[in-house]
Amino acid sequence: MATRKQDPSLVVIQLSGGNDYLNTIVPYNDGEYYDYRPTVNIDQDSVLPIDDNYGFNSNMAPIKELYDQGKVAVINGIGYPNPNRSHFRSMDIWHTAEPNDVATEGWLGRATRDIDPTGENVLTAVNFGRGLPRALGVRGVPVASVGNLETYGLFPDLKDSTLRKYALEAFAKMYGGERGKDPVMDFLGQTGMDALKGADLLRTALDKYSSNVEYAADPIAQSLNDVAKVMFADLGTRIFYTQQGSYDTHSGELTTHAKLIGEVSTGVADFYDDLKEHERENDTVIVMFSEFGRRIKDNGSGTDHGSGGVAFVIGGSVKGGMYGEYPSLKAENQLEGDLQFNNDFRSTYSTVLDKWLHLDAAPIVNGQFEQFDFIANGTNGSNGK
Amino acid sequence: MSTAELELMSHLMRRAGFGATRAELDDLTARGYENVVEDLLNPGEPNNLPDDIIRRFHADQHELRQLDSAGGYWVYRMATTDNPLEEKITLFWHGLFATGYSKLNQARTHLNQIRMFRRFGLGSFRDLLVELSKDPAMIIWLDNDNNHKTAINENYGRELLELFSMGIGNYTEQDVKECARAFTGWTLKNVEYMSQRAMKDSIWPYGRISWHFEYRDEDHDYGEKTFLGETGNFNGEDVIDIISRQDATARFVCTRLFQYFAADEVEDDAGPVIEHMMRSYFDSGYEIRSVLRTLFNSDYFKSDTARFARVKGPVELVMGAVRQAGICREPVLNISEVASQAFYMGQGLLQPPTVEGWHEGVEWIDSGALVERVNFVARALGDIDNPGVQSMIDHLAAMDGGVLSAEEFVDGCLDLLGPIHVPDDTRATLVEIASKDGDLDLSSRTPGDESEQRVGNMLRLAASTRAYQMA
Numbered sequence: 001m002a003t004r005k006q007d008p009s010l011v012v013i014q015l016s017g018g019n020d021y022l023n024t025i026v027p028y029n030d031g032e033y034y035d036y037r038p039t040v041n042i043d044q045d046s047v048l049p050i051d052d053n054y055g056f057n058s059n060m061a062p063i064k065e066l067y068d069q070g071k072v073a074v075i076n077g078i079g080y081p082n083p084n085r086s087h088f089r090s091m092d093i094w095h096t097a098e099p100n101d102v103a104t105e106g107w108l109g110r111a112t113r114d115i116d117p118t119g120e121n122v123l124t125a126v127n128f129g130r131g132l133p134r135a136l137g138v139r140g141v142p143v144a145s146v147g148n149l150e151t152y153g154l155f156p157d158l159k160d161s162t163l164r165k166y167a168l169e170a171f172a173k174m175y176g177g178e179r180g181k182d183p184v185m186d187f188l189g190q191t192g193m194d195a196l197k198g199a200d201l202l203r204t205a206l207d208k209y210s211s212n213v214e215y216a217a218d219p220i221a222q223s224l225n226d227v228a229k230v231m232f233a234d235l236g237t238r239i240f241y242t243q244q245g246s247y248d249t250h251s252g253e254l255t256t257h258a259k260l261i262g263e264v265s266t267g268v269a270d271f272y273d274d275l276k277e278h279e280r281e282n283d284t285v286i287v288m289f290s291e292f293g294r295r296i297k298d299n300g301s302g303t304d305h306g307s308g309g310v311a312f313v314i315g316g317s318v319k320g321g322m323y324g325e326y327p328s329l330k331a332e333n334q335l336e337g338d339l340q341f342n343n344d345f346r347s348t349y350s351t352v353l354d355k356w357l358h359l360d361a362a363p364i365v366n367g368q369f370e371q372f373d374f375i376a377n378g379t380n381g382s383n384g385k
Numbered sequence: 386m387s388t389a390e391l392e393l394m395s396h397l398m399r400r401a402g403f404g405a406t407r408a409e410l411d412d413l414t415a416r417g418y419e420n421v422v423e424d425l426l427n428p429g430e431p432n433n434l435p436d437d438i439i440r441r442f443h444a445d446q447h448e449l450r451q452l453d454s455a456g457g458y459w460v461y462r463m464a465t466t467d468n469p470l471e472e473k474i475t476l477f478w479h480g481l482f483a484t485g486y487s488k489l490n491q492a493r494t495h496l497n498q499i500r501m502f503r504r505f506g507l508g509s510f511r512d513l514l515v516e517l518s519k520d521p522a523m524i525i526w527l528d529n530d531n532n533h534k535t536a537i538n539e540n541y542g543r544e545l546l547e548l549f550s551m552g553i554g555n556y557t558e559q560d561v562k563e564c565a566r567a568f569t570g571w572t573l574k575n576v577e578y579m580s581q582r583a584m585k586d587s588i589w590p591y592g593r594i595s596w597h598f599e600y601r602d603e604d605h606d607y608g609e610k611t612f613l614g615e616t617g618n619f620n621g622e623d624v625i626d627i628i629s630r631q632d633a634t635a636r637f638v639c640t641r642l643f644q645y646f647a648a649d650e651v652e653d654d655a656g657p658v659i660e661h662m663m664r665s666y667f668d669s670g671y672e673i674r675s676v677l678r679t680l681f682n683s684d685y686f687k688s689d690t691a692r693f694a695r696v697k698g699p700v701e702l703v704m705g706a707v708r709q710a711g712i713c714r715e716p717v718l719n720i721s722e723v724a725s726q727a728f729y730m731g732q733g734l735l736q737p738p739t740v741e742g743w744h745e746g747v748e749w750i751d752s753g754a755l756v757e758r759v760n761f762v763a764r765a766l767g768d769i770d771n772p773g774v775q776s777m778i779d780h781l782a783a784m785d786g787g788v789l790s791a792e793e794f795v796d797g798c799l800d801l802l803g804p805i806h807v808p809d810d811t812r813a814t815l816v817e818i819a820s821k822d823g824d825l826d827l828s829s830r831t832p833g834d835e836s837e838q839r840v841g842n843m844l845r846l847a848a849s850t851r852a853y854q855m856a
């Protein structure tokens with residue numbers, strides 16, 4: 001049985017732009033799929049079969065391999081009621097776990113606050129990429145956002161070490177100073193202090209890291225390599241966030257989608273190998289999601305925005321398999337030409353929050369949702385019970 | 386001229402442009418506020434760094450096919466133009482009608498769109514939307530080339546309503562479909578030929594040509610459409626006419642302009658200003674120039690409430706420091722890197738993350754972005770080799786015989802960077818550091834000596850303050 005050594009950590013990979021569910025987990029035995037997708041389809045012979053009806057996109061071999069080892073839960077038909085087909089609104093919904101009202105607090109920002117209520121560790125959550133996604137944004141909750149791990153820090157080009165020391169001291173006084181007169185200046189001050197603390201810690205991650213895994217050069221592989229570096233430095237980081245895109249394949253879908261889904265699959269498998277090499281595979285769960293799936297019928301070269309989609313939960317402590325139901329493609333079962341969702345994304349969030357991170361899920365996801373069983377027994381529990 | 390006039394002009398130039406040097410501020414203040422507003426709204430010759438000079442140094446900026454070449458090219462324009470508002474409004478439309486290189490893979494076509502924003506950006510919003518709908522970069526970006534009479538592609542029709550003109554909640558899903566129908570046939574010219582060219586990239590020396598617009602009559606849906614309650618055989622221009630006269634459109638555009646030029650947050654006291662801008666929008670036949678005239682001349686804009694009420698956007702921050710430091714005024718090797726700096730801070734030119742553009746205001750700020758922002762301005766303004774920094778040293782040297790107390794030294798630096806205003810404890814920190822080496826004596830300075838270096842060190846810290854992050 002898998003046993004945990006570290007506090008459980010969560011790695012979220014956002015597939016931005018709306019990943020085409022039908023061409024990711026392919027219903028290769030369903031004639032309607034090929035009827036609706038005369039051009040933008042995955043050839044039956046190339047699909048990597050899961051069973052007699054469904055299979056992985058042929059570019060997902062590395063993830064298929066993990067699936068065969070029982071490490072991948074495929075969440076079929078994930079979505080939310082009254083699906084919104086605007087990227088921004090739908091992504092906002094996934095980020096804030098609030099489908100009805102426009103909310104501002106991110107679900108992972110809230111989780112970060114629950115893990116570290118006093119904001120003591122500025123690296124409890126780390127985003128890899130440019131700009132902070134709303135999922136991590138809760139005012140007052142520090143989250144480090146790392147574009148480039150190599151050069152992270154203030155005044156890096158001041159060669160004179162005394163001068164740099166003075167500059168850093170002055171910066172700390174200026175940003176740690178006056179509060180309470182203006183909320184934006186307060187926010188800038190707090191962010192500056194967080195940046196100082198975070199930079200000092202992150203600098204250590206690069207020096208500590210060594211691995212036999214060679215990651216590819218594409219952006220998502222590089223981001224996952226940075227995740228590994230920070231994770232293995234034991235800085236107390238519990239939530240890691242990164243993204244890949246764009247999956248907005250209105251045209252030229254087959255080429256673009258193959259490249260993107262192939263890169264993320266290879267990146268995830270390499271990252272998993274790295275976790276194993278550092279004996280972290282049972283302490284880490286990866287969640288991979290997109291803001292929506294795409295239209296059932298193709299438009300000749302791509303697909304338009306749809307609704308029901310697919311998410312993946314991957315890790316040594318995950319009970320692999322197919323979860324949820326694969327939505328029917330029959331005309332009478334469609335929702336305005338899209339796949340119907342059959343499980344709310346907040347069920348998956350709740351499962352991860354409750355069974356994996358051991359947080360009270362309801363206030364984070366704005367309600368009670370039925371949970372899945374994709375976290376293996378015996379690996380959950382903050383004491384490794 | 387008074388300090389108050391100078392500070393007001395400094396405020397106007399940060400908003401309507403990318404800030405100004407002290408010498409520029411002195412001239413502009415002498416010209417008078419309302420005259421300067423008119424000059425900004427009616428741009429003349431830009432006098433930017435000319436193409437023949439640029440191309441002599443940057444072979445890659447002949448064709449401008451690549452993203453980094455194109456970014457550098459635009460940076461030169463912003464750094465050297467005499468029409469800062471022309472570039473500022475262009476950047477505004479680039480953020481609102483956000484089109485990304487990631488899908489175009491052809492920077493020249495993208496820069497043609499930017500040039501179109503420059504030409505139409507201060508004119509009629511209706512004309513701008515027509516040009517936008519014919520713009521090849523936009524057609525590719527939102528797939529209108531796949532929007533056919535027999536099979537509509539809703540992408541452009543939807544975003545035109547949601548993100549470009551009215552905002553969500555002011556139209557129905559049916560309006561989106563009808564809008565898409567009206568734009569069927571608005572497509573790209575010579576697609577087959579262009580595809581061939583793209584596949585045979587080695588056809589030098591001619592290279593690629595840009596995408597062009599074509600209206601295909603036979604692919605346009607001439608059927609009757611009902612759009613926003615009006616019925617007719619609408620084509621794209623008719624739909625834009627209807628959109629342009631909506632209250633929702635006026636409110637949307639004026640609010641976005643207000644947030645970009647006046648204040649990040651729309652507080653209660655902004656209501657009357659936005660209403661006034663909306664009246665100018667309708668009275669002038671949708672002229673953006675008139676809307677901005679109303680804003681810049683409003684009491685609200687000139688008031689203390691509006692001062693430093695915006696977090697500088699990354700391009701604003703970078704170009705502001707570039708212009709103050711007097712760099713990139715002639716060809717420099719690392720010009721593309723200057724453009725990349727704004728990308729590191731979250732705003733890559735020609736690469737907005739999505740069609741929604743960038744999330745602005747305090748959302749520019751997170752710890753990673755703040756580190757990049759501080760590092761860039763600290764480097765640009767702390768380097769005494771930069772001509773603009775030299776001018777600041779000259780300015781300080783001309784004060785009180787060039788011998789300044791720690792307080793005078795610090796206040797002088799804060800004054801030259803804006804003027805900007807810092808909290809008392811920040812000023813005390815800077816004075817404490819300045820005091821370590823006693824009075825600043827620039828009276829017998831030689832280039833690059835200790836006294837000049839002290840000014841660079843102080844400007845670096847003064848530019849690293851919270852206050853400098855605000856516009």
